[in-house]
Amino acid sequence: MTTWNLMEMQRHLLICNGATCMGAGAEEVTQQIRDEIRKNRLDEKIHTSRTRCNGRCKDKCVVIDYPKGNWYSVQEEQTARDIVHETVAEESIIYSMENGERERKTNRIKGINKYRKGNGPMKKAVLFVGHGSKLEAGNEEVRQFIEQTKEYIDPALLVETCFLEFAAPNIEDGIQLCVEKGADEIHVIPIILLHAGHSKLHIPAEIEHAKEHFPDVRFTYGQTIGIHEEIFEILKTRLAQTGFDVDAKHEGTAILLIARGGSDPYANGDVYKISRLLWEKLDVAMVESAFMGVTTPTVQQGIERCVKLGAKKIIMLPYFLFTGILMERMGKMAESFIEEYPEVDITIAQYFGYHPNLKKVLIERLQQAIDGTSTGMQDLENFRKFAEENGYEHHHHH
Incomplete structure (x- = not known):
């Protein structure tokens, strides 16, 4: 590790590189400040350090100027460069030291106390x-x-x-x-x-x-x-809403359970487990699984498998909590499948949704x-x- 001789140093700029500030451009702020220091040959006088979070995330990006004690909110490049010259506009100051007392600027939220022990019942x-x-x-x-x-x-x-x-x-x-x-x-x-x-x-x-x-x-x-027993009751409700009798036998019917799909193999495996358990609770020819993205089988592949296995009726059963872009896309898929397989009765059920259960x-x-x-x-x-x-x-x- 480098060991600098800081005897001539007069100021130390602490530049927050915590996650929130980094997401708001802290790396660019860091480089702008350092570039301004180099351009003005102030390397001997001003030292900079990246820090972890300094607890003023709402004011991102945050720069602290010691020993003066000023805290700055850097929203644009000019502010970053002005910090080097101590000419920062008033609206960009979070805290300043006035007559030995820390002052919070009126345009900045107070924030909450970090330690609050002994302030009454929890x-x-x-x-x-x-x-x-x-x-x-x-x-x-x-x-x-x-x-x-x-x-x-x-x-x-x-x-x-x-x-x-x-x-x-x-x-x-x-x-x-x-x-x-x-x-x-x-x-x-x-x-x-x-x-x-x-x-x-x-x-x-x-x-x-x-x-x-x-x-x-x-x-x-x-x-x-x-995997919870209540989810099967919810799924059966969604099937019943399509006219499917959950207590009857359905020899030529396939249910295609459609989940979002992801990179976690255990989560994808849970979809298959849910499909199997749902099949156990119904008297239906088959319950297949398919995914909207990331992994396979795709919804297209799921439909094709159901047709090849002899399904005369397919119920697309979305395993989604809320409406959204994927549900809209699934609706369009259902329309295209109906055109592609006119000999098969294809229905789409309501998404899992926020059922009372x-x-x-x-x-x-x-x-x-x-x-x-x-x-x-x-x-x-x-x-x-x-x-x-x-x-x-x-x-x-x-």
């Missing part, structure tokens, strides 16, 4: 995490579903909703909102069907990141919906998180081990 919150959709109707479905679920949740609990991607608030903002409302304990519950990358890596990463910001807050983590599963997952029996806590431990061995750059997905 408040507990539940933060539901939806996936998020590019189609706002899907996000609104999540919000309305949680609103309907509140009546089954202890009214003493704060209840908030956030999203992994494509919608606001994200998980980081959702956690901060809970803390701002006084939560000292937050139960993070994923509204996710299958146990894969989002639940194994992305959400645990957000929780671990939040622990750094809020060391006095206790976090628990719930498990995904997974799903509330039972979420309440069960919440109770498991509260009483310490959730497998989600093992996911947090597994993530910590994974991050130690492989590294993991915390990032946001929207």
Whole structure:
């Protein structure tokens, strides 16, 4: 490692390279500041260092100027270069030292106290995490579903909703909102069907990141919906809505269970397990599996397999929680399959959706998180081990 002689150094600029600032261009800010220092031959006077998160994520990108003690919010290149010359515009200052006292500029949010021990009884919150959709109707479905679920949740609990991607608030903002409302304990519950990358890596990463910001807050983590008896009741309801008699025998009928598909082989395997268990609960010729992307068989291949196996009727059964781009695409697929196979009766069922039975599963997952029996806590431990061995750059997905 290099050891610099810093005897002539007069200022030290600490440039936040935490995940939020990095996502907002912290690397560019770093290079702009260093370039301005070089151009003005100030290398002997001003030293720069990249830091981890400095806790003012809302003011991204953050630069701290010591020993003067000013904190800056850098939104454009000119501000980065002005920091070198100490000519930063007032609106870009977060904190400044005035007569030995730290002053927060009026255009900056106060933020929340990092340590809040001894401030009265603990408040507990539940933060539901939806996936998020590019189609706002899907996000609104999540919000309305949680609103309907509140009546089954202890009214003493704060209840908030956030999203992994494509919608606001994200998980980081959702956690901060809970803390701002006084939560000292937050139960993070994923509204996710299958146990894969989002639940194994992305959400645990957000929780671990939040622990750094809020060391006095206790976090628990719930498990995904997974393979649960209630989901088969929901699937049977969706089939019945197409006119399918779930109690009758259907010799020439195939059900094609269609999931999103991903790179996690265990999650994809769970789709096959669900298909098999659904077949066991019905008197139908076959239940096949297909995926919308990433993996195979594709929906086209699934339809072709059903036809080759002699199906006279095919029910496309979407395994999706909410409406969205993929559901729209699946609807168009169904139209093309009907044209391609006129001799086969092809129907598309309603997506899995936020069925009333799903509330039972979420309440069960919440109770498991509260009483310490959730497998989600093992996911947090597994993530910590994974991050130690492989590294993991915390990032946001929207």
